[in-house]
Amino acid sequence: EAGVTQSPTHLIKTRGQQATLRCSPISGHTSVYWYQQALGLGLQFLLWYDEGEERNRGNFPPRFSGRQFPNYSSELNVNALELEDSALYLCASSYQQGGNEKLFFGSGTQLSVL
Amino acid sequence: QKEVEQNSGPLSVPEGAIASLNCTYSDRGSQSFFWYRQYSGKSPELIMFIYSNGDKEDGRFTAQLNKASQYVSLLIRDSQPSDSATYLCAVNTNAGKSTFGDGTTLTVKP
Numbered sequence: 001e002a003g004v005t006q007s008p009t010h011l012i013k014t015r016g017q018q019a020t021l022r023c024s025p026i027s028g029h030t031s032v033y034w035y036q037q038a039l040g041l042g043l044q045f046l047l048w049y050d051e052g053e054e055r056n057r058g059n060f061p062p063r064f065s066g067r068q069f070p071n072y073s074s075e076l077n078v079n080a081l082e083l084e085d086s087a088l089y090l091c092a093s094s095y096q097q098g099g100n101e102k103l104f105f106g107s108g109t110q111l112s113v114l
Numbered sequence: 115q116k117e118v119e120q121n122s123g124p125l126s127v128p129e130g131a132i133a134s135l136n137c138t139y140s141d142r143g144s145q146s147f148f149w150y151r152q153y154s155g156k157s158p159e160l161i162m163f164i165y166s167n168g169d170k171e172d173g174r175f176t177a178q179l180n181k182a183s184q185y186v187s188l189l190i191r192d193s194q195p196s197d198s199a200t201y202l203c204a205v206n207t208n209a210g211k212s213t214f215g216d217g218t219t220l221t222v223k224p
Contacts, residue, residue, distance in 0.1 A: 041216065
């Protein structure tokens with residue numbers, strides 16, 4: 001069974017540009033979560049999508065946005081990139097809801113903003 | 115106060131010893147509790163979950179939950195060098211969001 005896949009592995013952008021990160025969940029998983037992990041820091045919750053809808057959002061500015069497609073894959077967009085957006089962006093998927101979600105993570109996209 | 119707090123570490127134990135990792139959380143409405151292991155340069159991997167007060171054992175790992183004290187722990191028995199990693203405590207509410215602690219880095223010395 002294929003795991004969660006993310007692309008690209010690495011992304012280099014300059015300040016002010018836009019970045020698009022992609023995620024394909026495990027087959028059968030309908031929920032996709034996005035997390036930011038800055039160097040040496042913990043995972044910060046960004047967004048949760050389920051059945052094509054945004055279900056919850058973390059404390060990030062509106063320039064962080066995303067969507068989930070009918071095949072449950074997801075896209076994270078970061079507009080007007082800032083230097084502090086440099087981080088590892090992790091996507092996770094799950095098949096349970098109601099507070100018992102077990103997360104299965106992809107390998108992440110390392111975003112560097114120069 | 116952080117929603118989920120872990121011992122800052124690093125924690126170093128000799129091979130064969132018991133490693134004890136601790137986590138406290140602030141939201142009394144939290145329903146489920148998870149431990150993820152993250153090797154350096156890799157993504158987190160779920161190793162244990164617990165929903166009810168008490169202990170839950172899986173091989174060398176034991177998760178302990180005390181909702182009254184808002185405390186969850188992970189014990190690793192017979193620690194091996196391959197257990198060296200950062201351990202992340204995660205807490206879920208019914209909002210479907212997993213809130214993570216900053217992690218405790220464990221080093222098991224041969």
